[in-house]
Amino acid sequence: QSVLTQPPSVSGAPGQRVTISCTGSSSNIGAGYDVHWYQQLPGTAPKLLIYGNSNRPSGVPDRFSGSKSGTSASLAITGLQAEDEADYYCQSYDSSLSALYYVFGTGTKVTVL
Amino acid sequence: QVQLVQSGAEVKKPGASVKVSCKVSGYTLTELSMHWVRQAPGKGLEWMGGFDPEDGETIYAQKFQGRVTMTEDTSTDTAYMELSSLRSEDTAVYYCATPRLGWNYEPQPWDYWGQGTLVTVSS
Numbered sequence: 001q002s003v004l005t006q007p008p009s010v011s012g013a014p015g016q017r018v019t020i021s022c023t024g025s026s027s028n029i030g031a032g033y034d035v036h037w038y039q040q041l042p043g044t045a046p047k048l049l050i051y052g053n054s055n056r057p058s059g060v061p062d063r064f065s066g067s068k069s070g071t072s073a074s075l076a077i078t079g080l081q082a083e084d085e086a087d088y089y090c091q092s093y094d095s096s097l098s099a100l101y102y103v104f105g106t107g108t109k110v111t112v113l
Numbered sequence: 114q115v116q117l118v119q120s121g122a123e124v125k126k127p128g129a130s131v132k133v134s135c136k137v138s139g140y141t142l143t144e145l146s147m148h149w150v151r152q153a154p155g156k157g158l159e160w161m162g163g164f165d166p167e168d169g170e171t172i173y174a175q176k177f178q179g180r181v182t183m184t185e186d187t188s189t190d191t192a193y194m195e196l197s198s199l200r201s202e203d204t205a206v207y208y209c210a211t212p213r214l215g216w217n218y219e220p221q222p223w224d225y226w227g228q229g230t231l232v233t234v235s236s
Contacts, residue, residue: 036220100172
């Protein structure tokens with residue numbers, strides 16, 4: 001099972017702000033590893049949304065923002081739009097098994113009401 | 114710009130093996146660190162393994178060790194993921210993914226993804 005925990009779902013009306021948490025531990029986010037976020041639209045491959053905790057790749061709207069503190073990270077979407085309805089995953093390293101392994105969060109479905 | 118094009122859908126019987134390919138264009142495979150991720154129907158993303166450029170070796174998630182083999186054919190810039198002893202729980206979409214050159218993060222983010230290959234395991 002995943003070592004990064006996300007809420008299964010969040011929802012909001014168009015224009016509202018929603019946040020998604022990614023809760024880890026001292027062997028992953030708390031160890032100082034970077035967190036990245038991916039957006040997965042229905043039926044498509046994941047797309048890099050936020051890298052290095054808080055940076056947006058070219059082309060990603062600035063209504064998406066990321067942050068990290070302690071053993072958790074967060075993704076915020078401000079000015080929610082219909083096209084933001086998707087699944088979102090956080091990603092980091094975990095070192096609990098005496099090697100560095102990639103780990104994903106459990107995933108969060110964002111619904112635009 | 115890197116493009117990753119995966120092989121087509123597969124249907125396999127329990128106990129069989131499957132080999133999924135991921136053809137790279139835009140860069141050579143030796144410049145990239147290819148990883149494989151799977152997603153069971155209605156479930157989340159699960160990292161299976163990938164190339165670690167620090168060690169120059171392929172590392173596998175503990176869950177798949179002994180059952181998965183990731184290889185590369187540099188002459189055709191094609192990466193492969195072979196999963197053996199298939200069971201129904203292996204039914205999933207399998208993705209290849211890789212970071213672009215020059216990232217300085219731990220871990221590196223994955224900019225490029227294949228389109229996914231559906232593997233169905235059914236008797």
